[in-house]
Amino acid sequence: MxxxxxxxxxxxxxxxxxxxxxxxxxxxxxxxxxxxxxxxxxxxxxxxxxxxxxxxxxxxxxxxxxxxxxxxxxxxxxxxxxxxxxxxxxxxxxxxxxxAKGPGSSTVIALNRHVPVHLTYFTAMAGQDGTVSDFADFYGIDNRMASKLFSNPAHFPMPATPEVAESGSSSSTQAQAQRRRTGGGFDNFISGIFGN
Known part of the structure; x- marks a missing residue:
């Protein structure tokens, strides 16, 4: 403190x-x-x-x-x-x-070079083969964007919880589950970047 x-x-x-x-x-x-x-x-x-x-x-x-x-x-x-x-x-x-210095040894290291950080949020992404994959919009951004862009906003489905996205019955949710089973999609894209 x-x-x-x-x-x-x-x-x-x-x-x-x-x-x-x-x-x-x-x-x-x-x-x-x-x-x-x-x-x-x-x-x-x-x-x-x-x-x-x-x-x-x-x-x-x-x-x-x-x-x-x-x-x-x-x-x-x-x-x-x-x-x-x-x-x-x-x-x-x-x-x-x-x-390895252990508890009580907090060290702040400032980088001399600036490293650009770009955070993005996609609910659709084109793969290398040109196919488009869609993903659950957990933050409701698609609906907010649609209400700003169009006079009659679209209502994109939004999972209530992560479990709904995994077990829901919509074709979009089924497609997401299929992509996860087959190893495609955004989850694996991010996993590849961070090596897990």
């Missing part, structure tokens, strides 16, 4: 009379931290970042809309080694030795 950039003890604060927003709370990286060992910040107005996770089992899920808005990275040590290798000439061993 810190106040105006200085570490302080929580016992020194009168919690009944302070502005809690004036304090910064941090947790050491590690298996008990929801962000795991790594956090990758990048500039954006929404405070979105990429991070490790102790919940490794989530990467085996078919439906990956399980976060609170940030982006879990399956192999964060490899991602860190890639970024730091390009920027500072680091090896995987250097990244691992930094992590």
């Amino acid at each position: 810190s106040y105006k950039g200085e570490r302080i003890s929580a016992d020194t604060v009168d919690w009944n009379s302070v502005n809690i927003h004036a304090y910064t709370f941090t947790q050491d990286p590690g298996p008990a931290n929801p962000l795991g060992q790594f956090k990758f910040n990048f500039p954006n107005k929404h405070a979105i970042y990429m991070h490790d996770t102790p919940q490794r089992e989530l990467f085996a899920e078919r439906t990956r809309t399980l976060s609170h808005g940030c982006i879990r990275v399956n192999q964060p040590d490899r991602f860190a080694a890639l970024l730091l290798g390009e920027d500072k000439g680091w090896s995987m061993n250097q990244v691992r030795s930094l992590v």
Whole structure:
């Protein structure tokens, strides 16, 4: 915990009379931290970042809309080694030795080179062979876009929960399930990028 950039003890604060927003709370990286060992910040107005996770089992899920808005990275040590290798000439061993320092050793490393980050959200995507695949619109963006673009908005089906998308009876949902079984689609595209 810190106040105006200085570490302080929580016992020194009168919690009944302070502005809690004036304090910064941090947790050491590690298996008990929801962000795991790594956090990758990048500039954006929404405070979105990429991070490790102790919940490794989530990467085996078919439906990956399980976060609170940030982006879990399956192999964060490899991602860190890639970024730091390009920027500072680091090896995987250097990244691992930094992590091996253990609890209480949080290190911030700023990159000298800017790395562009582009987050996209697609509910349809053309494959290399030209076929178009569609995906569940968990965030309802298609309906919002349609209401902005057309005077009579379309009503695209939106799954109520990830389970509905997996077990629904619509032809679109059946097509999505078929793509997942056959290894195509957006899930595998993203998995390929992050090496899982």
